[in-house]
Amino acid sequence: MEILSVPQGQFQLSRFPRRKQEKLRAWDAADEYLLQQVADEHLLNDDCRILVLNDQFGSLAVALNQYAPTVISDSWLAHAGIQANLNDNNIPTDQINLLDSLSAPEDQFDLVLIKVPKSLAMLEDQLHRLRPHLKDSTRVIAGGMVKGIHTSTLKFFEKLIGETHTSLARKKARLIFPQVNCTITPAASPYPSSYILENSAHRIYNHAGVFSRDSLDIGTRFFLSHLPTDDRYQQIVDLGCGNGVVGLIAAERNPEAELTFVDESFMAVASAKLNFETAFSDTRTAHFSTTDCLQGVPRNSADLVLNNPPFHQQTAVGTHIANQMFREARTVLRDGGELWVIGNRHLGYHITLKKLFGNCETVASNKKFVILRTRK
Numbered sequence: 378m379e380i381l382s383v384p385q386g387q388f389q390l391s392r393f394p395r396r397k398q399e400k401l402r403a404w405d406a407a408d409e410y411l412l413q414q415v416a417d418e419h420l421l422n423d424d425c426r427i428l429v430l431n432d433q434f435g436s437l438a439v440a441l442n443q444y445a446p447t448v449i450s451d452s453w454l455a456h457a458g459i460q461a462n463l464n465d466n467n468i469p470t471d472q473i474n475l476l477d478s479l480s481a482p483e484d485q486f487d488l489v490l491i492k493v494p495k496s497l498a499m500l501e502d503q504l505h506r507l508r509p510h511l512k513d514s515t516r517v518i519a520g521g522m523v524k525g526i527h528t529s530t531l532k533f534f535e536k537l538i539g540e541t542h543t544s545l546a547r548k549k550a551r552l553i554f555p556q557v558n559c560t561i562t563p564a565a566s567p568y569p570s571s572y573i574l575e576n577s578a579h580r581i582y583n584h585a586g587v588f589s590r591d592s593l594d595i596g597t598r599f600f601l602s603h604l605p606t607d608d609r610y611q612q613i614v615d616l617g618c619g620n621g622v623v624g625l626i627a628a629e630r631n632p633e634a635e636l637t638f639v640d641e642s643f644m645a646v647a648s649a650k651l652n653f654e655t656a657f658s659d660t661r662t663a664h665f666s667t668t669d670c671l672q673g674v675p676r677n678s679a680d681l682v683l684n685n686p687p688f689h690q691q692t693a694v695g696t697h698i699a700n701q702m703f704r705e706a707r708t709v710l711r712d713g714g715e716l717w718v719i720g721n722r723h724l725g726y727h728i729t730l731k732k733l734f735g736n737c738e739t740v741a742s743n744k745k746f747v748i749l750r751t752r753k
């Protein structure tokens with residue numbers, strides 16, 4: 378746990394999930410720059426209605442808690458991290474209004490702070506959703522690390538909010554100042570966008586923040602072409618479901634199976650639900666859960682877990698989430714149940730799986746990917 382020192386006070390902050398020997402901080406220089414800027418401009422007062430977008434682990438929500446901000450994030454892990462950090466600072470969690478990225482706040486806001494998201498599509502979607510909550514006097518300030526702010530980023534602010542300029546860089550962070558112009562009438566948001574899934578009649582809808590939003594990922598395509606069929610698979614879990622194509626095709630190949638779709642992104646789970654319901658209307662049963670890995674899925678309940686694991690949590694890269702997914706898959710599988718994993722060959726998932734399950738075989742491989750099967 379480290380201490381964030383900003384004009385609003387000193388706060389204890391940790392990343393989430395909590396890990397022993399965590400080397401990364403729970404905030405970045407853009408968070409500090411944003412908090413310094415609102416202090417320098419004297420923007421905070423008791424009547425100020427504040428909206429915060431994409432707070433990663435709660436540095437903004439915690440520092441501004443006394444103004445009861447509304448905080449929007451697409452990440453379940455961010456929600457859990459913000460709540461844990463509020464607890465650590467003895468701040469009641471209902472002090473802030475925490476919303477997922479598909480929920481609309483009721484207010485119009487005086488101050489909007491945006492951490493620029495990694496995905497430009499996500500930014501575009503968020504600015505579209507933000508517009509009805511702005512008035513000409515709303516102060517909007519966005520912040521990000523210089524390497525994540527491009528001309529295309531600024532163009533979206535210009536197009537959807539108003540004339541935009543930027544600050545000087547400080548500790549490799551930069552602020553963006555769009556001037557709200559309520560007379561702008563942009564075209565409708567292009568999200569959720571959709572494509573037709575190859576070799577099928579399925580139209581696949583994707584909310585803005587979803588993995589491989591524009592077309593089928595090449596790894597997923599390889600996985601789809603090898604998904605198994607067997608009467609033993611009564612309960613199938615699509616773990617890290619994204620838009621849910623893996624579970625959708627598994628459902629088609631296993632007509633008696635009940636499906637569970639899980640992802641930590643609210644937009645992913647909403648897309649998976651939309652796609653499943655579009656494909657099967659109410660003829661099939663499925664459960665949808667936004668959570669960390671398999672938290673909340675009953676132990677010893679699944680016959681088959683399908684997993685195309687992520688290689689990063691926000692900006693931190695690594696196999697730690699994949700490893701957590703494999704461990705939790707072992708817990709939710711019944712004896713004899715199977716975990717199927719697709720990954721880049723070089724990631725060496727077979728070593729971890731063999732250690733955990735005591736067995737691991739290769740179902741298929743090509744130059745880039747390998748599909749592994751392991752049995753509990």
Ligand SMILES: C[S@@+](CC[C@H](N)C(=O)[O-])C[C@H]1O[C@@H](n2cnc3c(N)ncnc32)[C@H](O)[C@@H]1O
Nearest residue numbers: 588597617618619640641642669670685686687
């Ligand atoms: C490589 S994508 C695979 C998406 C989809 N299954 C496919 O093949 O197109 C990995 C997914 O894992 C999700 N994810 C990342 N961290 C997670 C976590 N801790 N718990 C659950 N899902 C997570 C991401 O949001 C993303 O949708």
